[in-house]
Structures are given as structure tokens and as C-alpha cells.
Amino acid sequence: MPAPRTETVETLVTGLRAGDRRALARAISHIEDGTPLARPLLAALYSQAGRAHLIGVTGAPGTGKSTLVNGLALAYRRRGYTVGIVAVDPTSPFTGGALLGDRVRMRDLAGDPGIFIRSMATRGSLGGLAQATADVVIVLDAAGFDRILIETVGVGQSEVEIASTAHTTIVVEAPGLGDEVQAIKAGVLEIADIFAVNKADREGADRTVTALKMMLGQGVPDKYPIMHHGRLLPVTLPPLEAAPSATWVPPIHKTIAIQNQGIGELLDSIEAHRLYLEQSGTRQWRDRLRAASELRMILRDILLARVLDRTPVERLERLVSAVAERRLDPYTAARQLLDADRA
């Protein structure tokens, strides 16, 4: 839809900071669509963000994530916090379209001015997380929401990516989805700050809890995988006196989200984790980590774009053919591109 002609970075920023939900929704759209206002908006909002506590909710399909997010949002509202929710669903690789079906499970939140729900599609991101999700979260943060819940697709690498965006990551499990604990199957056990075993009234809930406890007992990892924009970043951890993660043991909560059971306790754990992050210095450490990776990633994108922009299409195509026909290896081809660029 056409952007109203009166839209500028200033009007949007002023608007959303003042609680104008239209401005907020429009700002998010600019970010999502990568319009000319997107980068200036982010530049203006970035320093206004950092107050909100970001909570990632991830897990396999069928674990009841949306219902859990619904329950958490309600519980936060009752305690007086404002809540922003970003719900991510996959874009079809074939059609480019998406069915964004999380909002429909959050009926209870309708009509509450202290809640804002935005559904996003991954739009071709390699992982399960929308490329723009982290930036959209910044907008909600700058808009003043106390807590931001980020619900993801729950397949593939999106869980790991969520862990680098969110401060507290909740991994949701549910019994009866198969023999194994899904998080173990996906290899993403390490990213959880908190576990929620949802649909805990089902057969097998206690077994799932036990399995998780056993896995966790096998030791807490001492490194953090960082994902950004769908890509895994090789991490060099900055030095720190003590591995901060060693002192937080992820609690396991049994919940029945659809009956609102266990939500209060889950919320308490989130808040406890938030305090832990502050007091242990982990939050600042992770913020540094994220800033480092973000800078690196964006730099990578800019440099790549710069090189490609200056390369005639035919030259690129010739190099691609050479590599495909194995007349040239890709590393040499890349060097040639770079050298040509410098020449």
C-alpha cells in the first residue's frame, strides 16, 4: 500500500515513542520491506532500545507455543507489564507466500492496549527466523514495551538464532510427539535458558521431564553458538573470569497452557533469569557478543553487495560457469572477483 506522503523517520519515531500504534505498525513494515526509511529508522531507534527484556519461545510444531505465549502475555499484563509479541511463520519456498497463523491463537489478548502483536514471515531467510526479526524487535523495544515475546517456527536453525536475539530463551517440549525429546533431536538443547514441558496433562509428561533432567546433568556447555540472519557465526568468546552460563541451571516447568497452569511459575523463572543476567554480567557479555556478530554480519553483507554491484553480470556468469564445469575452483574464482574489483 502506498506510504502516506507525510511519513518520515521523524514522524514515525516521534509517533511510536508517543504510543501511536499506527506509527509503530508502519515503522515495522518499513523494516520488514527494507524501504529507504528502514536504515535511518533503525539508526534513530537503536539508541532508544535496550530497555525491554526479550524472551524467545521456540519448540517443535505441535508443542503449543502460541498458546503458551498467549498465557505468558496475559500473566505479564496482570503484573502490569506491557508486552510486544512477534510471531514468526515460514514463507513457502515455492510460492513466496505465508500463512501467519499464530495470532489466531491469541484471542484473549484482543482489545488490550498494553499488547501489540505482529505476525512475520521468514521471507526466504535461511534459518527459521525472519531476517528482519531482530530489527523489528528493536522497534518494539524503542516503542517502550517492557517484555517482548518472540515466537519462532521451531524447526532447523531458527532456535539457535533466537537464542542470540533473545535474552531468555524458552524451549517448549510436549509429550507424545515421538519417543525422543524434540530438543535433543534437533540438537538445540544448549540454547535453552528455561524448559517448558507443555500439555503436561498428557501421557509421558514426567518421562519428558526426566529425560531433560538427565540431558542437562551431562554438563552445561561452555561455548555459545551465535546465529545471525540465518547464518552460523564461528564464535571466539571474549575472555571472562568465569563461564557465566555455568551458574544458571535451566529450570524445567510443567505447563498446561490451554488451562493456564504453570504459567505463573514460568514467568517467575523468566524474571529470575533476567535478574541473573544483570547481576552476573552475562547480559553485558552477551550484548557484546551480539554486537560483534551483528557488525560482522552487516559488514559482510555490505562488502558483498559492494563487490557484486561493481561486477558486470557477464563476468560473474562466466566465473560461475567455470566453477560449475570445474575449470576453476570457487576460492580462486572469488579471488579473481576481488582482485578485479581492486584493479
Add this chain to the structure above:
Amino acid sequence: MSLFDRRELDALQQDLERWQQETLAPTLKRMPERRSEFVSTSSRPVQRLYTPLDVADLDYRRDLGWPGEYPFTRGVHSTMYRGRLWTMRMFAGFGTAEETNARYKYLLQQGNMGLSVAFDMPTLYGYDTDAAEALGEFGKCGVAVSSLADMEILFDGIPLGEVSTSMTINSPAAILWAMYIVTAEKQGYRRDQLRGTIQNDILKEYIAQKEFLFPPEPSLRLVTDTIEFGCRELPQWNTISISGYHIREAGSTAVQELAFTLANGFTYVEAALARGLNIDDFAPRLSFFFNVHNDFFEEIAKFRAARRLWARAMRERYGAKDPRSWLLRTHAQTAGVSLTAQQPENNIVRVAIQALAAVLGGVQSLHTNSMDEALALPSEKAVTIALRTQQIIAHESGVTNTIDPLAGSYYVEKLTNEMEAEAERYFRRIEALGGVIPAIESGFFQREIADAAYRYQMEIDTGARTIVGVNDFVADEPIAIPILEMDPHGYERQVARLKRVRAERDNGAVQKALRELADYARSTENLMPPIIAAVKTYATLGEITDVFREVFGVYHEPVFF
């Protein structure tokens, strides 16, 4: 013991191959078939030819039996339509109770044999006409009944002890039933004289029609209360019409309609058994309601498979001893979704074919859609044509002269067997999920139905499936959606009547009855007696439903595509 001789079958197999090579192949070479695959309305592939080889194991006594005897494949009565025709029951109801009352009297005059009540949207959802949620929806798809006063007007001058009345109502069924019972008693009839049906099938609401109010467990309790009450007090009343119609309308295939409906039926049986009722006390009064869609033979096979599946389950799994418990008796309605807005007269033909399939399928009662019924409430002329369709089939077509005439057709028997086997596969999948209610909560049914609906629409959009008048044989006519002229002041009159009812009743008695109802709701006692007591005080539908909303909670569905 098979009907066919094994050696003969072997010879037949060889001869079939010969036919395929010598006669069929050359024809195909000269003139390929019109499409690469022929599928039924449910997208299931249909063979070119069916032969004894397709039903080699057919055992007449085991699989077909005799009409009126287990497993009832050939029909529930030993004389079927030679003894008595199916009930021609035309669904009706619109606007105010007065208008509907007039339509009922008209239909009874025209030879309609049973009354069928359609309620408006607010009533279906337990809202009084003047509720905020009801705004704009009064009387549009049925009659508004907000209190006993409306029920009394609806049946004014109609002797309830002498007609059979079917009420299409689900979540608030117990309440409307209570109003009907009290109205009949006021006319001087005893409860045991009353005949009829309440649809009261809450499980299919979660699956298809979405008119649920409360969560599944308390809703199932309410249904079981009505079954128990019916057993005790209204032995001639069918307290539930286990429905596949809506499941099919939501987009399911014929097998899904069959399997999901029967699975719901099993759930009700199990709930009643858990209540301590004896199966032979309530099972004979369980009735069904199926769709009749376009595919002629698929529908006939569906009805036959349904009877056989139900009989086997009731006798072998649930141990029912009374043969009447093994019977699957069904009402049918021609498929609303098959009607087109374009060239509506074509719908008369569609309905005729569908009605014929229902009759050859052996149904006990039938509603035929009017040609414009999917678009608006039908005019008198249209509903008369629909009724005449049934009468012509009954009296002029000859199909009622003999019982289950298609038995023995290789195609029909093969299809019956296949549908039975596929339904049983669905039963096992549902059981693996923990039963119908867990399956509902996990979205199993909704996903199956949404997939089938989408596939069907894509077949139409791509032209793989022809719908006459819509994507082929189109005419350049504007679509005229007729409006049945309803009384424009109906809403105001209804609201005024509600005000009067509330003003003139003993409000102290109303409040007392509602409080007692809430206590009963929180207990495990049967809810029919306190509902009847509340209805007598002229407590409104909305007031009673609100008590249940408060105690049971309100259900929001998890959406599945």
C-alpha cells in the same frame, strides 16, 4: 463362503486380460479416454470396469445379509420402502415464530410428514434476540427462539403429540428441548408420547460447524445428560443425531464423513456407558444425519458401509444384545455445497440425483434442498419443487418397488468394502491419538478436512473438475440471489416480546431457578430437570446459557489449516 467359484474366477481373470489386449487396447489407441484419471467427488480414483474379480471374497450372509437383519447392509427394515416410505422432512424456519408457524402449517398441508426446525444464528449460539452479539443476525437463517413464549407461538395449533419434530440445535440443545417438552405438556401431552430428534451432536461442532460454546468435556456431559433423560422419560425421542452432514459441507471426503461421524458416535456411546447406562437402553434411540453429495455410487456405498460398520461395532465391540441397538438409522440432506449460484435451476437436477442416491442408499428420512437454498431461505415455490422431487422418486421412478436394488453390483459392493476398510483405518488413527477429543485438540480432523477442501477447490480452479455453469457451460447471466421477503419489523416485534416476557414473569422465581441450575451444573447431576424448571419460569435462552458459560467456561478453538 464366497459367492463365486474359484476356478471360474481364475478363468475370468484370464479372459479379462484377453479383453484388455484384444478389445480395449485398440480402442484406447484410436481414441484415448477423456481424462488420464477418473475420480469420484471425493477425488478417489475409479476403475474403468468392475467385475466379480473385485468382489471375489464377497460372502452374502456375512457381508450383506437380509434386510432388517445384521449386518443391515441391505437396509434396516425387512420391507424397507415397500412397508413405509422414508420421511419427507423439509427443514424450515425463518424470522419470527409466527412466520415459521405458518410455514409449518403449509408444509403439513402439502404432505410433509415431519417438522424440522431451523434456528437463527443467535439462538444457535445461545443468545437472546436483543443481545449485542446478535445484532444483524436475527432470523436470517432460521427462527429466533429466546424463551418458552416463542416456542409456544412456534407450535401454536400444531398437536405436538401427533407430529414428529426434528430440531437442528447443538450447543443449547438441552434448553430448546426443554422448551419443546414444556410446550407439549401445556398442550396436554405426556412426555412418552413425544416423537422427534434434537441434533445435539457437539463433537462435530468442534470438527466442522464451529457452533460450540463450552469446552468439550462439559459439553459431552450435557449430551450424556440428554441421552440419559431421554432413556428415562421420552423413549420415543432421538436424543442425538450424530452428524456427518456438516463435516462433509466443511470439505471432507466421503470416507472422512463416514469415519469421523461414526468415531463421534462411538465417543457418545462410551460416554453413556461410562455414565452407567445400559447400552440396549439408549442405543436404539441414537440416530444419524448424513450428507448426500454428487457422486451417485460413492454415496450409496457410503450408506451401506455405514450400516455395516455400526452394526459390527455395536454388537462386537460394545456388546449390544438388542438388534435395535445395532441399527444405524439416518436422516439425509442433499449437499448444500454442491448447489451453484449460477443457473440455479440446474440445482433441481443435482438435488434429484442426490435424492435418488439417498433412496437407493436406504435412508429413513430426507431433506431435499431447494434450488436457491445455499443462497437464501427458499421461497414457497422452490421448496415445493424440492418436496415434489422426493414424491416423484417415491411414486413414479420404481426404485421403491424392491429393496436395495444395487446389491450385487460389482462396483457398489467393491466400493462399500473399500469405504469400510478406509473408515476402519481412520478409527485406528483416531484411537492412536487417544480418542476423538484429543484428536480434536490436536487438530487432526480440522487438518484432514482443510486439505480435502483445498484439494477440491484447486480441482475446480484448474478445471480438472467440471462444475456445470460455473467453470464450464457458463451462461452470461448475472447471478440473481433471490431474497425471501421477511417481515421487516420482525426484529422489533421480537425484542418487544422479550421485554414483555421479562417484565411479566416472576423474576424472583427466575433468579432462584438460575441459581439452582448453576449448582446442578457444578455437580454431576443430570441437568435436564433443572433446565426444565428454569424454562418454566420463562428464563430466557441467553440467561440459561450464561449460567453454563460461567460454570463451564467458553471454548476458543485452536485453528488448523
Add this chain to the structure above:
Amino acid sequence: MERKIRVLVAKPGLDGHDRGAKVVARALRDAGFEVIYTGIRQTPEMIAEAALQEDVDVVGLSILSGAHMALVPKVQEALHRVGREDVLLLVGGIIPDEDIPILQQMGVKGVFGPGTPTSAIAEFIRRELAASEPVA
């Protein structure tokens, strides 16, 4: 980054027949749009709030109960109150001929009756949105 067309498919009022709404939602997804389906039993306020937060281009109402003359104005009012009267408003379902011009006067840009191929809806949306894009 490309701009995606975002559509809200909503069922206002009591009517629970969602087969059409769900089929259209899926078909629009297959046409490359991002579709938010609200579910059944939506009040006009809920629809407007969703349209606002999700910054959709299109709101499609599915109404089969005959209550469109009461529901559409209410939805329009609610959209107006949140400042989204600019949205492309479409109605699908059972709408008598006589009511179509009245709905159009209310601001409904397209009415899609029974038998409409889903591709026609997608094409309509693309055409309408392209026509209303400002000249660069």
C-alpha cells in the same frame, strides 16, 4: 527486499462456516501473499485492531450468514477509528445482488460470490493495489 502483499482474512459475526475463508487464505498464500487468518467470531474491533497492528494492505471479510448489511458498516467504522479506512476492503460469501451497490458505496471494493475462482481474488488484489500505488 521485496514488498509482500499482506492480507487479513476475517470472519465477523457468529457464523462459523470457515471452509471458504480457509480455502481462500491458503490460495492467497499460494499466490505469494502473506495471509493472517483471524479465526471465527471476530468483533469489528478485533478485525480493525489486527488490520492496524499487522499493517495489512487488504481486509477480506467472509460472511455467509446474511448479516453483511449490519456487519460491514460496523467493520468500516472500526477501521476508521483506528485510522485504517485506507485498507482495500473485500467481502466474500452470500451477498444478494441488490446489496452489492450498497456495499460498494460503503467502501467495499470487491464482492466475491459463490463459485469465484480463488485466482480471480488474487488477481483482483494485485490490480487494485498496483492501481493505487503512488507514481514514483
